[in-house]
Amino acid sequence: MKEHTHAQAAAEFIKDDARTHWHDETLWHVRSKRDLSAQGIPEWETLRDRASATKDYVLSHLGELLEQFESNALANGVEVLWAKDAKEHNEHVYRILQENKVENIVKSKSILTEECGLNHYLEDKGYDVVDTDLGERIIQFAKQAPSHIVLPAIHLKKQDIGEIFHKHIGTDKGASDPGYLTEAARQHLRKKFVEANAAITGVNFGIAETGGFVVCTNEGNADMGTHLADIHIACMGIEKLIPRAADLGVFLRLLARSATGQSITNYSSHFHKAAPGKKLYIILVDNGRTEQLAREDFKNSLKCIRCGACMNTCPIYRRSGGYSYNSTVPGPIGSILSPGKDLKKFSTLPFASTLCGSCSDVCPVKINIHEQLYKWRQVITENVDMGASKRLSMRVAGATFGKPVLYDLAGKMARTALKFTPDSLVYSSLNVWGKHRDLPEVPKESFKEWYKKNRN
Amino acid sequence: MRVGLFIPCYVDQFYPKAAQATLELLEKYNVKVEYPLGQTCCGQPMANSGYERFGKASSDLFLKNFGHFDYIVAPSGSCTLHVKDHVLPKEAPSPKIYELCEFLTDVLKVEHVEASFPYKVGFHSSCHGLRGLRIAKCSERMDPEFNKPLSLLNKVQNIQMVELDRKDECCGFGGTFAIAEEAVSVTMGNDRLADHQRQGVEVLTGADMSCLMHLEGLIKRQKSPIKVMHIAEILNGNPV
Amino acid sequence: MTSKESILNAIKNHKPEATALPELLVFPKEPQLIERYEKGLNGNGGKLQQVQSLAEVQQYVNSHYTADQLVASLVDEVSGNVDVRKISDPHDLEHVEVAVVRGELGVAENGAIWMPEANVVHRVLPFIAQHLIIIIEEETLLTNMHEAYQKVNVAESGYGVFIAGPSKTADIEQSLVIGAHGPRSLTVFLLRKS
Helix, strand or coil: CCCCCHHHHHHHHHCCHHHHHHHHHHHHHHHHHHHHHHHCCCCHHHHHHHHHHHHHHHHHCHHHHHHHHHHHHHHCCCEEEEECCHHHHHHHHHHHHHHCCCCCEEECCCHHHHHHCHHHHHHHCCCCEEECCHHHHHHHHCCCCCCCCCCCCCCCCHHHHHHHHHHHHCCCCCCCCHHHHHHHHHHHHHHHHHHCCEEEECCCEEECCCCEEEEEECCCHHHHHHHHCCEEEEEEEHHHEECCHHHHHHHHHHHHHHHCCCCCCCEEEEECCCCCCCEEEEEEECCCHHHHHCCCCCHHHHHCCCCCHHHHHCHHHHHHCHHHHCCCCCHHHHHHHHHHCCCCCCCCHHHCCCCCCHHHHHCCCCCCHHHHHHHHHHHHHHHCCCCHHHHHHHHHHHHHHCCHHHHHHHHHHHHHHHHHCCHHHHCCCCCCHHHCCCCCCCCCCCHHHHHHHHCC | CCEEECCCHHHHHHCHHHHHHHHHHHHHCCCCEECCCCCCCCCHHHHHCCCHHHHHHHHHHHHHHHCCCCEEEECEHHHHHHHHHHHCCCCCCCCEEEEHHHHHHHHCCCCCCCCECCCEEEEECCHHHHHHHCCECCCCCCCCCCEHHHHHHCCCECCEECCCCCCCCCCCCCCCHHHHCHHHHHHHHHHHHHHHHHCCCCEEEECEHHHHHHHHHHHHHHCCCCEEEEHHHHHCCCCC | CCHHHHHHHHHHHCCCCCCCCCCCCCCCCCCCHHHHHHHHHHHCCCEEEEECCCHHHHHHHHHHCCCCCEEEECCCCCCCCECHHHCCCHHHHCCEEEEEEECCEEECCCCCEEEEHHHHCCCCHHHHCCEEEEEEEHHHEECCHHHHHHHCCCCCCCEEEEECCCCEECCCCCCCEECCCCCCEEEEEEECCC
16 A cells, blocks of 8 residues: 655645645635634633633543533433444444434534544444535535545535535536525535434533533534434543533633634534433543543643634645645644554654644644644654664764764865756755755855854 | 854855854944854754754754853754753753844844845744744734844834735745655745745845745745845845 | 443543643623624624614514514514414424524624523524524623623523524635525614613
8 A cells, every 4th residue: 555645645735736825825814814803802812821721621630520521411311421432432323323213314513423434334334424514515425534624625616516516416517606505505404404313413512510512513503403303412522521611701712713713603502401302412432532641742632622723824734735634633733633543654744844833823722733743753753664764864964963073074075065066966856955946055165164264 | 241152054054144144243232252163053953853862962062062151142043942942951050042133132132223225125934933932923823013033124224124915924944844845845935935026025034044045945946036135144234 | 341431540540730720711891882792793694783672673574574484483572473382393493484582691792692492492493494583682791701601501401502693604615605504694683771
């Protein structure tokens, strides 16, 4: 099997220059809306500090809070299930569907169920799972994965979506007006909502002190699904907890503003009990989270509230697309979460960054994303074969910089070599720097040589 | 006040003029600057590539050269940040390292710059100085505005600073990133460059020669007339 | 060992050092609550109408909806032709054209209105209706979400929702489209202090 590196996938993406710049501009626009929205909140940085501290508290009291959450949820008549991994999560869902003789399932956006591969699992069991978030429905038709955690179809142009809808729900050929396509999806999905027996949702925040949880959408699809179906299954990562309902004041002020620049999502739904005659299930999922919690340098990646701001701001993500990360959660946050799951498979992701730090500064819960990228690099070079030549060159560089005599000599040799090497060799395809960039002009002497002559 | 001048390796080898301007500028403000001749590199190239452990020898050497100063000044935000975070001991007594613009602003409290530069200038805000050292407020954070390098440039006579569409986006250099992710790196650099070109920039400057080396490489390949200078050269009154 | 036990054990074995639970935040009150509220609501695609009496809401409904359209009102002063309380299966609300309900409070910073289950009878009502009208009283306006959560006990009812605008999406090329799955419009009537 061909090994996937981020650089290769990115280079492939960039071949279409116009599309790359369209992708970049589209996401930059989202980042700009975020800035404008945050600028309207004088206490923005205080909110970030508070959100971060609250999540620190959650991670350092996770066991107690989970038990508190469970007992309150049980008292509310909710059935609470625990899943160590994706497999167990999927089996819980399957068992619930079987027990309740469910035929039609609607699902609202949940990155956790993506992470667990729930749709494929249920499809193999003969179920048709209908994703109801418009972006997710689009990529479900196209048999693609989300390329962004908040904007799943951001990589597609309206013409692409027009084609997909024409094929799957019979919209007019060539039609690509977003209003027309959205209306068509509305009619198509309304039938699905009305027919559904079970609704699956993710969870944005689980409230330990009440045993309830919050789901945020703009479309209202989570509510259309859950309130019409008899069964509601909420899938929740164990890190999604907050201690108190009042903490939502901080988190709801930050979430949508960070994600898209909206002041709040149009619907922030608080679920505590099933409606009379219906059933509510919560599945608490670990799937690698406790392992990440055990990693001192990386544990606070679990503070993530999945706003996607780090993707919108990342100059690499914007120019390489979500798929270049080959991971359920792409972008900067994905690059610090994924190596914990499979170090080898995701070994190139922490290197897909200039460590510019923009991700850490937009993050509403102040995860030190770029510092963790740096730390993953150290772990990866120790544990994954990066190729002997790279290792050797780094070792030689390290040794050279450790000895002034070697350094001065190497510098002189490099300058001399560059000066006398014909351009055709310097800019051969072997020289990656020189493919699109000239090398600096070679000065006749180094600063050190000048200094010795002029100042000493 | 003992001040040590740290000239990063690539500046020493490829941009001696930026280093000379740094030295002369500090001397103009009556700082007695010492330049330890045994210096090499701070070890950042190894560390950012994931080989921090191979940088031990250069870290040790750095401390040997600079450990006894009160202040270390370097014309590079990126190397300064690396030294601050990964080389200098966290506990006192340890020298304090400053990027040049930071040093001029915070320690020397420079009010006046004796230079004239009648050109349209674009400032490239390098990330490590910006978000690592916080030498200016970045666009992501909602703090009060401040910008140390720009305040200094604005003190230069006749200079015309331009506003960029994206005032602090990364140029895509990123050390070995420039090679390992060549396609993205070059696209990012060209995008930054296009921003400066749209604003009619004649001279592109910045506080990190590494980013400027990358941008200059693209400028020359495009045969664009934009000149590239380190901020120290402009503040020192060097001609274009 | 059950999965619960194994997860809790794994947490216990690697628990980060305890940090303190932060105090709740309080910020200064917004002086121009109505103006700020309207701005917040408009930003989400909703519209505000200021009224002195509920008779004005009735007039609005009369002039915007025809007799053959289904009007589901849960506000005594506004008459409709669907008795939501008599409906047992929420699917029967599928063809409601407009729902008229009361909101508990409005949040100036973002236009959000707290809607507990009791105010809508069927949870799906404010989502399945083609259009939504919410009535809030001027006295209930608050500055921000912190104040809202001080006021509301979210666990009091089985379900409650902050509604801040009509159903919307921007999933196709970031183009805003109002009316994704739920209401195609949200009109908030602010009942002024008499």
